[in-house]
Amino acid sequence: xxxxxxTNTETGQMKPFDLRTIEKDIRxxxxxxxxxxxxxxxxxxxxxxSNLLIYEDQEDMASLANTILDVxxxxxxxxxxxxxxxxxxxxxxxxxxxxVCSFTIAKGKEICSEQIIVxxxxxxxxxxxxxxxxxxxxxxxxxxWWRGVLVDAQPFSGLLGxxxxxxxxSSYSNRPTAFxxxxxxxxxxxxxxxxxxxxxxxxxxQLRSHVSxxxxxxxxxxxLKDLSKVSIEFPASASDEDLPAPQAMLxxxxxxxxxxxxxxxxxxxxxxxxxxxxxxxxxxxxxxxMTPSNKLENQDLRLTLTMTDHTGWQEARIVVTRNYAHNAIxxxxxxxxxxxLKNVARYEMPTESELILSELEILGHDVVYENALECAAQIxxxx
Amino acid sequence: xxPEMENPLREEMRMERKAPPCAIxxxxxxGDLNKRKLTPALYSLYQQHLLSNGFAMVGFTxxxxxxxxxRNLMTETTKEFAEGxxxxxxxxxSFSQKLFYVAGDPNDPAAYQELKELLTNLDREQxxxxxxxxxxxxPPELYAPIVKQLGAAGMSHPANxxxxxxxxxxxxxxxxxPTALKLNGEVGAVFDENQVYRIDHYxxxxxxxxxxxxxxxxxxxxxxxxxxxxxxxxITAAESVGAGDRVGYYEASGALRDMIQNHLMQxxxxxxxxxxxxxxxxxxxxxKQKVMMAVYPFTHDEVPRFAVRGQxxxxxxxxxxxxxxxxxxxxxxxxxxxxxxxxxxxAPTYAMVRLMVNNWRWAGVPFFIRSGKRMPKRVSEVAIQFxxxxxxxxxxxxxxxxxxxxxxxxxxxxxxITLKFxxxxxxxxxxxxxxxMDFQYGQQFGRHSPEAYERLLLDCMLxxxxxxxxxxxxxxxxxxxxxxxxxWSEQKANFPNYEAGSWGPTEADEFIAHGAPHRRWRKP
Numbered sequence: 093x094x095x096x097x098x099t100n101t102e103t104g105q106m107k108p109f110d111l112r113t114i115e116k117d118i119r120x121x122x123x124x125x126x127x128x129x130x131x132x133x134x135x136x137x138x139x140x141x142s143n144l145l146i147y148e149d150q151e152d153m154a155s156l157a158n159t160i161l162d163v164x165x166x167x168x169x170x171x172x173x174x175x176x177x178x179x180x181x182x183x184x185x186x187x188x189x190x191x192v193c194s195f196t197i198a199k200g201k202e203i204c205s206e207q208i209i210v211x212x213x214x215x216x217x218x219x220x221x222x223x224x225x226x227x228x229x230x231x232x233x234x235x236x237w238w239r240g241v242l243v244d245a246q247p248f249s250g251l252l253g254x255x256x257x258x259x260x261x262s263s264y265s266n267r268p269t270a271f272x273x274x275x276x277x278x279x280x281x282x283x284x285x286x287x288x289x290x291x292x293x294x295x296x297x298q299l300r301s302h303v304s305x306x307x308x309x310x311x312x313x314x315x316l317k318d319l320s321k322v323s324i325e326f327p328a329s330a331s332d333e334d335l336p337a338p339q340a341m342l343x344x345x346x347x348x349x350x351x352x353x354x355x356x357x358x359x360x361x362x363x364x365x366x367x368x369x370x371x372x373x374x375x376x377x378x379x380x381x382m383t384p385s386n387k388l389e390n391q392d393l394r395l396t397l398t399m400t401d402h403t404g405w406q407e408a409r410i411v412v413t414r415n416y417a418h419n420a421i422x423x424x425x426x427x428x429x430x431x432x433l434k435n436v437a438r439y440e441m442p443t444e445s446e447l448i449l450s451e452l453e454i455l456g457h458d459v460v461y462e463n464a465l466e467c468a469a470q471i472x473x474x475x
Numbered sequence: 476x477x478p479e480m481e482n483p484l485r486e487e488m489r490m491e492r493k494a495p496p497c498a499i500x501x502x503x504x505x506g507d508l509n510k511r512k513l514t515p516a517l518y519s520l521y522q523q524h525l526l527s528n529g530f531a532m533v534g535f536t537x538x539x540x541x542x543x544x545x546r547n548l549m550t551e552t553t554k555e556f557a558e559g560x561x562x563x564x565x566x567x568x569s570f571s572q573k574l575f576y577v578a579g580d581p582n583d584p585a586a587y588q589e590l591k592e593l594l595t596n597l598d599r600e601q602x603x604x605x606x607x608x609x610x611x612x613x614p615p616e617l618y619a620p621i622v623k624q625l626g627a628a629g630m631s632h633p634a635n636x637x638x639x640x641x642x643x644x645x646x647x648x649x650x651x652x653p654t655a656l657k658l659n660g661e662v663g664a665v666f667d668e669n670q671v672y673r674i675d676h677y678x679x680x681x682x683x684x685x686x687x688x689x690x691x692x693x694x695x696x697x698x699x700x701x702x703x704x705x706x707x708x709x710i711t712a713a714e715s716v717g718a719g720d721r722v723g724y725y726e727a728s729g730a731l732r733d734m735i736q737n738h739l740m741q742x743x744x745x746x747x748x749x750x751x752x753x754x755x756x757x758x759x760x761x762x763k764q765k766v767m768m769a770v771y772p773f774t775h776d777e778v779p780r781f782a783v784r785g786q787x788x789x790x791x792x793x794x795x796x797x798x799x800x801x802x803x804x805x806x807x808x809x810x811x812x813x814x815x816x817x818x819x820x821x822a823p824t825y826a827m828v829r830l831m832v833n834n835w836r837w838a839g840v841p842f843f844i845r846s847g848k849r850m851p852k853r854v855s856e857v858a859i860q861f862x863x864x865x866x867x868x869x870x871x872x873x874x875x876x877x878x879x880x881x882x883x884x885x886x887x888x889x890x891x892i893t894l895k896f897x898x899x900x901x902x903x904x905x906x907x908x909x910x911x912m913d914f915q916y917g918q919q920f921g922r923h924s925p926e927a928y929e930r931l932l933l934d935c936m937l938x939x940x941x942x943x944x945x946x947x948x949x950x951x952x953x954x955x956x957x958x959x960x961x962x963w964s965e966q967k968a969n970f971p972n973y974e975a976g977s978w979g980p981t982e983a984d985e986f987i988a989h990g991a992p993h994r995r996w997r998k999p
Binding site for chain 2: 298302311450
């Protein structure tokens, strides 16, 4: 990275919402910035590659400010932060404009974007989506990051129509796994208008990449067709009432879609809380069990892949553990031909800004995710 | 088809391209290129999880040392040369366990047997899957012996139908056409052409790759990318440094061989080629070769009408006085106890050629390609100079001096693209000023571009030769520039003819303006 953490935001003064005032404030902002640059004999460059619309309902503006700094450092864009209090007694809609700047160490240049904060209270919440739409920089993609619990009402429904990408986090939901079905339905219905992303899926990227990388080794790739059992253990605390953790469901959805498995009607629940599913690939039966474990915490996840030949003889077993405390992905491997048994790769738990940035890098639909989500929704429906 | 393509879990947009299992053998591993570029590039790929678990690197040089001593050496050099050093020591430790070493003479068959045994062991112990990359990072005179020995040891072809063997060759790919043909013949006698990856690190640069995207992913530029709208094209690779300690190399090669025949001809072909039918490596390389075939092949007699050479004399660089090239040779000879170089050398430190492409798109549009040392600044760029507007509406105003539009693709530094056009200055009068629409990679993407060697090593491991030079193109490049090399070696030059710190000889200025007074060299 060529950038430093020498970044700053200045909180703009909140004023009653008025488009002309906002536009004027933005103009003034850059004129002041230019004058300051001339005085300091430095260069400030205004850059913008997209509109990032953030809805915040966690009242966690401090952590959001840090995330915004990180995001704009790598993806300069017009940030529009919205927050709302529908239950306030008074109707209020106000806005403030401020710059978000970061220095590029190698070049000594300051790259700046602008941030507009829009707060709505009372009935003004209903007008929030129509108020922010004129603030978009035209001809640039609009990404909506919904940082909160999803409600099927304004402003979400209003903003849906203007976003090219909608970024959600299923972990914000009270019923995160059940929420996957809602997301799948949204993704299906709105396919032509917008692409949907779930940050929980991005949290799986390193693990999936690691698992996928194992099968780049030709000896192991040959075993993939004999995959007969997949076991996923997840922290018991991540369970979603009577459903497994959302990451476990998305992982199964991924295997199902990539390996062309067909879901059977056989779904069992064990006393330990494990969910056991049966799939078919051609004639071959694949068993999947998802088990909550009290030994696992946070983002820990253990995946065991067992391959057996047509006689039922175990040919290979791969155990991949994402160990949050040790920042590691551990792989244990047992096959007749591969000698190395254990491998430890560094796992870096992505920050919120890294997760968002990975979403912003994608233009259009992430078909792999959408297929995995659809499969996960099918499974949830049968449960 | 690569194993990656067959892995159903691999295909997707979020996962970075990841190398399949392989062992990479670096001949000349104790050399500067490996220390400064190759090992740091491989380590960077490892840090980004872009190498397979089944990866190993084997260093091969004459120096006696064991695996651990080689790892220690690479630890020290990587600390010094890798951007960010070795970073997390635990990560370096796990990477260094994948480094191995064979000491041997490149001409000694026994050394290759030892190498073969080690590679077989690594297949078993590291899971390298019998896949091999041999990297020739040695002086060029060792290329042929190494290739021959690899063939004799039975290492030039895959051990089974699922594995592959590739060889990377560093430039220079010959010294002229006969030596290039000889080298290609020697390599071709052992390796098939699809196994040979001739590396040109210029093609690994992000902006060079962006030429393809810029031209073929944007609808607005391709329709004007032709003789109807473009007056001429300037391709520049300027360096502010002099030959310095490399006078020996430079005395033998000169600017034409060092930069133009390889790097800049590759850039030229990307700018001038027709749209490929697909992004397949050979589809792109076919189009590049087709445009090279369309370049007018000037004869020995025509060289003065197509090329200019120069050599810097004393001058100033970065505010300090600097010696001329010949003085640098004298100073080098005075210090050196070994080989003495010609103190009246005619080696060109500046070279410029005009290429004319005889096809429908480019007929009559000259491509001016120049490279020089001791120029005012380090800059590489492609400048598309558009034609003037057909009718100057603003002749009665002070605006009649308006320059034609230009589009500049900057390769280094500050990689980016600038479009220059005229705009009315605010005020009552019709004053027009040139303004720039500027795109800079650093500003818009805020992430670092991978080092050229990272990209190219990964491409080779993935079996993607798009950014590597193909045999026919290398040979065509030498064939086209052969007359210039011949004439320049035969005729005494009147050197020095430009001052260090200037933009080259006045002959080059006169040359570009000859018959077209509106044309002049850009001073980027």
